[in-house]
Amino acid sequence: MTWLLPDLVLDADGVRRDLAVQVEDGVISAVVPALEAPADALRLTRSALLPGFVNAHSHAFQRDLRGAVERIDPANPDDDFWTWRDEMYAQAGSMTPEKIHDVARRCYRQMRASGATSVGEFHYVHHQPDGTYYDNPNALSEAVCEAAEAEGLRIVMLLVAYERGGKDIPPTPGQRRFCDPTVEAYLERLEAMRVWADDRPLVTVGAAPHSMRAVSPEWLAAISDYTRQHGMPLHIHADEQPREIRESLEWYDLRPVQVIDKAGALDHRTVIVHGTHCDDVELDLLAERKAGVCVCPTTEANLGDGYAPVRRMFERGISVSLGSDSNTILDPIVEARELEAMARRTAGQRNVLVRQGDPGPAGYLLEASWDAGARALGLPMPRIAVGAPADLIALDLDNDEILGVADEHLAAAIMLAGSCRLVTRTWVNGV
Ligand SMILES: [Zn+2]
Known part of the structure; x- marks a missing residue:
């Protein structure tokens, strides 16, 4: 059992001073006036205690592409998402269980240090390079989960199903190791993963x-049936690039979100990753089905995807979570701030994503970093309250980014002017 004694706590209920927080068995077991804390409580001097941020979309192995892909290839002068994808496939092709564990550890170490206490790992490098299963068909996904455990980060293993290169298009050589031969074989691996994770x-x-x-x-229909039966989240990339929408219209005469809906896979457990080019019909559909969207602003900027229509998502009440995706940049505060920045740039206005009753956008940006992320990953709501997971971060109130800011402006200063440099400590599951 541990007692934490910060200067203040900040969660969805705002700033509260003079509280002590007790942590036991991985959860918050008491929140009491600071005067009632025992003498051996851990004093977090000049610190704010917050719930940790949720990173709902990551591909850990892509971390090692940073820098290397930031130059023009003379053979491909028109560099775009698709030429980047070729370089990413080469990286994926080089992974072994040891290599993917190593890069995931380095990625997760920095992720946790930056204030994310849980990650949704959208993991698709599964098999040997020619597509043959390893002796343990989940060897690579287990290696990634063990990397998170070793770095003390909570992980939701979003096990990827990959069937083909496109409609009536077989997988390319670079895609073979992502693929399962049948949906039954994939579901068997998913079931094995669930059993493996059971006591972790x-x-x-x-x-x-x-x-x-x-x-x-x-x-899609078969996978959605399984996840519904087991109450699991279902994540799917959609509408990241215009080409995908052209293909969808050509193949199905429907846009990607409509294809997912028609297959019966769009409901409150579904998270559309990106949604950069969603039109109003797709956004209405997402709102109606209560599906979420995970926006990955710094990656979408890096890949030239475009601006996610966050204001139109906000106006429809769609739950928007955040992801670091390619992990080029690992800073949950910067990632969240980009939502408001995109909304401002596209609207030509300030203070755009402001919920009813809030003074400005900080509340919405924190909601995206906490509640929407937890909802996307099927995790409990991040709070400084009894029963909430002890996934916590301490921020340095003496850091120049927020030094001297009044309590009433603190959340806004953190989210609109701060960065992960504020984070001094993290706890996951009370550790
Ligand atoms: Zn992704």
Whole structure:
């Protein structure tokens, strides 16, 4: 059992001073006036205690592409998402269980230090380079989960289903190791993953049909049936690039979100990753089905995807979570701030994503970093309250980024002017 004694706590209920927080067995077991804390309480001098941020979308191995992909290839002068994808496939092709464990550890170490206490790992490098299963068909996903455990980060393994290169298009050589031969074989691996994670306090499992490009409506329907039965989250990339929408219209005469809906896979457990080019019909559909969207602003900027229509998502009440995706930049505060920045740039206005009753956008940005992320990953709501997970971060009130800011402006200063440099400590599951 541990007692934490910060200067103040900050969560969805705002700033509260003079409280002590007791942590026991991985959860918050008491929140009492500071005067009632025992003498051996851990004093977090000049610190704010917050729930940790939720990173709902990551591909850990892509971390090692940073820097290396930031130059023009003379053979490909028109560099775009698709030429980047070729370089990413080469990186994926070089992974072994040891290598992917190593890069995931380095990625997760910095992720946790930056204030994220849980990650949704959208994991798709599964098999040997030619597509042959390892002796343990989940060897690589287990290696990634063990990396998170070793770095003390909570992980939701979003096990990817990959069927094909596109409609009536077989997988390319670079895609073979992502693929399972049948949806039954994939579901068997998903089931094995669920059983493996069962007694691991930091690991839970969800399903991730990669995209409507890589998975047929038949696979989508079967996977959605399974996740519904087991109450699991279902994540799927959609509408990141215009080409995907052109293909979707050509193949199905529907846009990607409509394809997912028609397959029966769009409901409150579904998270559309990106949604950069969603039109109003798709956004209405997402709102109606209570599906969420995970926006990954710094990656979408890096890949030239475009601006997610966050204001139109906000106006429809769609739950928007955040992801670091390619992990080029690992800073949950910067990632969240980009939501408001995109909304301002596209609207030509200030203070755009402001919820009813809030003074400004900080509340919404924190909601995206906490509640929407937890909802996306099927985790409990991040709070400084009894029963909430002890996934916590301490921020340095003496850091120049927020030094001297009044309590009433603190959340706004952190989210609109701060960065992960504020984070001095993290706890996950009370550790
Ligand atoms: Zn992704």
